[in-house]
Amino acid sequence: xxxxxxxxxxxxxxxxxxxxxxxxxxxxxxxxxxxxxxxxxxxxxxxxxxxxxxxxxxxxxxxxxxxxxxxxxxxxxxxxxxxxxxxxxxxxxxxxxxxxxxxxxxxxxxxxxxxxxxxxxxxxxxxxxxxxxxxxxxxxxxxxxxxxxxxxxxxxxxxxxxxxxxxxxxxxxxxxxxxxxxxxxxxxxxxxxxxxxxxxxxxxxxxxxxxxxxxxxxxxxxxxxxxxxxxxxxxxxxxxxxxxxxxxxxxxxxxxxxxxxxxxxxxxxxxxxxxxxxxxxxxxxxxxxxxxxxxxxxxxxxxxx
Amino acid sequence: xxxxxxxxxxxxxxxxxxxxxxxxxxxxxxxxxxxxxxxxxxxxxxxxxxxxxxxxxxxxxxxxxxxxxxxxxxxxxxxxxxxxxxxxxxxxxxxxxxxxxxxxxxxxxxxxxxxxxxxxxxxxxxxxxxxxxxxxxxxxxxxxxxxxxxxxxxxxxxxxxxxxxxxxxxxxxxxxxxxxxxxxxxxxxxxxxxxxxxxxxxxxxxxxxxxxxxxxxxxxxxxxxxxxxxxxxxxxxxxxxxxxxxxxxxxxxxxxxxxxxxxxxxxxx
Amino acid sequence: xxxxxxxxxxxxxxxxxxxxxxxxxxxxxxxxxxxxxxxxxxxxxxxxxxxxxxxxxxxxxxxxxxxxxxxxxxxxxxxxxxxxxxxxxxxxxx
Numbered sequence: 001x002x003x004x005x006x007x008x009x010x011x012x013x014x015x016x017x018x019x020x021x022x023x024x025x026x027x028x029x030x031x032x033x034x035x036x037x038x039x040x041x042x043x044x045x046x047x048x049x050x051x052x053x054x055x056x057x058x059x060x061x062x063x064x065x066x067x068x069x070x071x072x073x074x075x076x077x078x079x080x081x082x083x084x085x086x087x088x089x090x091x092x093x094x095x096x097x098x099x100x101x102x103x104x105x106x107x108x109x110x111x112x113x114x115x116x117x118x119x120x121x122x123x124x125x126x127x128x129x130x131x132x133x134x135x136x137x138x139x140x141x142x143x144x145x146x147x148x149x150x151x152x153x154x155x156x157x158x159x160x161x162x163x164x165x166x167x168x169x170x171x172x173x174x175x176x177x178x179x180x181x182x183x184x185x186x187x188x189x190x191x192x193x194x195x196x197x198x199x200x201x202x203x204x205x206x207x208x209x210x211x212x213x214x215x216x217x218x219x220x221x222x223x224x225x226x227x228x229x230x231x232x233x234x235x236x237x238x239x240x241x242x243x244x245x246x247x248x249x250x251x252x253x254x255x256x257x258x259x260x261x262x263x264x265x266x267x268x269x270x271x272x273x274x275x276x277x278x279x280x281x282x283x284x285x286x287x288x289x290x291x292x293x294x295x296x297x298x299x300x301x302x303x304x305x
Numbered sequence: 306x307x308x309x310x311x312x313x314x315x316x317x318x319x320x321x322x323x324x325x326x327x328x329x330x331x332x333x334x335x336x337x338x339x340x341x342x343x344x345x346x347x348x349x350x351x352x353x354x355x356x357x358x359x360x361x362x363x364x365x366x367x368x369x370x371x372x373x374x375x376x377x378x379x380x381x382x383x384x385x386x387x388x389x390x391x392x393x394x395x396x397x398x399x400x401x402x403x404x405x406x407x408x409x410x411x412x413x414x415x416x417x418x419x420x421x422x423x424x425x426x427x428x429x430x431x432x433x434x435x436x437x438x439x440x441x442x443x444x445x446x447x448x449x450x451x452x453x454x455x456x457x458x459x460x461x462x463x464x465x466x467x468x469x470x471x472x473x474x475x476x477x478x479x480x481x482x483x484x485x486x487x488x489x490x491x492x493x494x495x496x497x498x499x500x501x502x503x504x505x506x507x508x509x510x511x512x513x514x515x516x517x518x519x520x521x522x523x524x525x526x527x528x529x530x531x532x533x534x535x536x537x538x539x540x541x542x543x544x545x546x547x548x549x550x551x552x553x554x555x556x557x558x559x560x561x562x563x564x565x566x567x568x569x570x571x572x573x574x
Numbered sequence: 575x576x577x578x579x580x581x582x583x584x585x586x587x588x589x590x591x592x593x594x595x596x597x598x599x600x601x602x603x604x605x606x607x608x609x610x611x612x613x614x615x616x617x618x619x620x621x622x623x624x625x626x627x628x629x630x631x632x633x634x635x636x637x638x639x640x641x642x643x644x645x646x647x648x649x650x651x652x653x654x655x656x657x658x659x660x661x662x663x664x665x666x667x668x
Contacts, residue, residue, distance in 0.1 A: 154575075159578035161581045163479045164480050164584070202584060206451070207442060243667075441584040479636055480583070519645065
């Protein structure tokens with residue numbers, strides 16, 4: 001087996017293990033053996049709400065860890081990676097290349113390169129959904145991205161909105177707090193209604209909240225108010241998508257992908273169904289980052305040869 | 306002759322009754338005012354609130370409806386005033402009212418609960434240009450209010466606290482929802498409340514100022530709307546606009562309603 | 575690639591779009607950098623290793639306000655950034 005010799009200059013090494021941290025969602029491909037791999041790369045995506053670490057072995061997804069972002073971004077990056085490395089007995093020096101994205105662009109001390117979430121999401125979606133993926137929607141905790149890409153997962157058009165809470169996880173949390181209903185229940189409950197209501201008229205979450213209270217007073221059930229709110233969010237997100245051009249091969253990532261109340265309404269407005277994925281779509285960013293790392297490693301090897 | 310102006314804001318309804326009288330041969334305007342809160346979850350719908358406050362102010366002044374020659378309405382909810390003679394825009398009403406109080410006023414800034422706007426007015430109080438920022442809570446009073454709640458202060462305490470600070474901390478968040486999280490983390494990192502209050506009011510002032518710059522800052526500047534009561538905001542606005550003086554009318558929330566009543570009186574001739 | 579910088583909120587849609595295909599190898603000597611009175615543009619190396627212009631991050635969230643002086647209330651006929659970008663890479667959505 002030939003080995004690639006590359007300089008791995010990790011500036012810091014995860015020093016101590018923290019036994020208190022909970023591993024939200026760790027997965028390893030038990031059918032693969034990383035020790036016989038040529039190139040191992042890692043992508044770290046630190047978001048406002050959750051962080052992911054993904055391991056890619058010879059260009060294929062090998063493992064990932066998704067966990068809550070703590071108060072300290074560098075620690076979140078370290079902990080996320082440690083979680084998946086522990087599962088397969090890997091250490092940082094086994095990894096040839098680390099790419100950071102999300103807040104991880106500035107906060108992963110041991111990353112070799114930083115790449116934007118936009119490019120990483122497109123690449124990751126291309127891997128997970130195949131080369132038919134063209135339109136990607138990512139609704140994160142504090143931002144909303146609409147991306148159009150080509151068959152290789154290269155971005156051709158994008159926008160990212162992190163100015164306005166409408167269409168983001170935080171926007172959803174506001175209605176969850178108002179109704180005193182857990183956020184995971186909002187989606188299903190939005191369908192337990194007698195008739196689809198119109199959307200709340202405000203784009204602005206603050207004003208939509210006042211409207212929601214008014215609707216309750218006017219006799220709407222809680223579920224119907226949630227439905228009106230989800231419809232407004234869907235309409236708002238669709239208008240973002242229309243700016244970059246919607247094409248079949250529609251892929252949704254991010255926390256709100258798990259909210260059918262919004263997703264189904266988006267699908268209805270677009271007349272397009274979102275692609276299904278076997279792998280948790282939340283890892284799209286970190287996966288794309290790791291794949292970028294793999295391509296960079298291949299280029300380096302080709303140059304060296 | 307008696308006319309009335311009603312300003313259906315997004316939070317409160319303001320009514321002004323105006324009577325033209327002559328005192329020692331000089332014309333004078335006498336007015337009565339009344340305000341009521343309609344913000345949800347209030348107990349009145351906008352049209353009911355309009356009815357109620359109008360009825361109350363008439364009763365208080367001891368006049369009947371048919372003694373009022375005309376009622377002009379303005380504000381976000383003006384279409385819900387069933388008894389209005391005519392509706393006019395907030396720009397027209399605000400410019401008129403501000404210019405009446407300050408005849409040399411040429412740049413009028415109106416910051417309400419949900420909208421911040423700037424008007425340029427001529428010497429007759431006609432709005433010749435305007436720019437507004439509507440439907441985004443971050444551009445108006447509700448931003449300051451939400452942050453004052455996050456700091457657990459009344460709006461007045463909040464405004465006064467901001468005057469105690471001399472720091473300029475820029476806020477990253479441009480949305481009320483995100484700003485609440487940012488304020489919470491500023492509190493956690495032990496930033497003094499005074500500095501946070503100033504940062505918030507500076508942020509609103511800068512957004513309002515950008516709107517006013519679109520019409521140009523010229524001559525005397527008049528600020529109307531509820532935010533006049535917030536001394537901290539007034540100072541932040543002066544800094545943002547680069548002016549030493551901003552004219553502040555008494556009862557600033559009523560200026561647009563006053564403008565309505567004045568225009569109603571003008572049009573009756 | 576069309577990169578849209580800015581946002582949509584309750585007040586409207588405020589985006590500056592940069593067509594990076596027209597921006598690479600700029601024929602206008604990066605005139606946009608100085609044309610903007612607030613110097614909101616800078617040159618970066620993007621994810622695909624191309625040198626292109628973008629709108630600085632802090633400005634992306636306050637575009638409606640930052641651009642307000644080039645766009646008076648009574649309407650505008652031209653914008654300094656768009657006039658400077660002769661390849662036509664820069665567009666405003668409002």
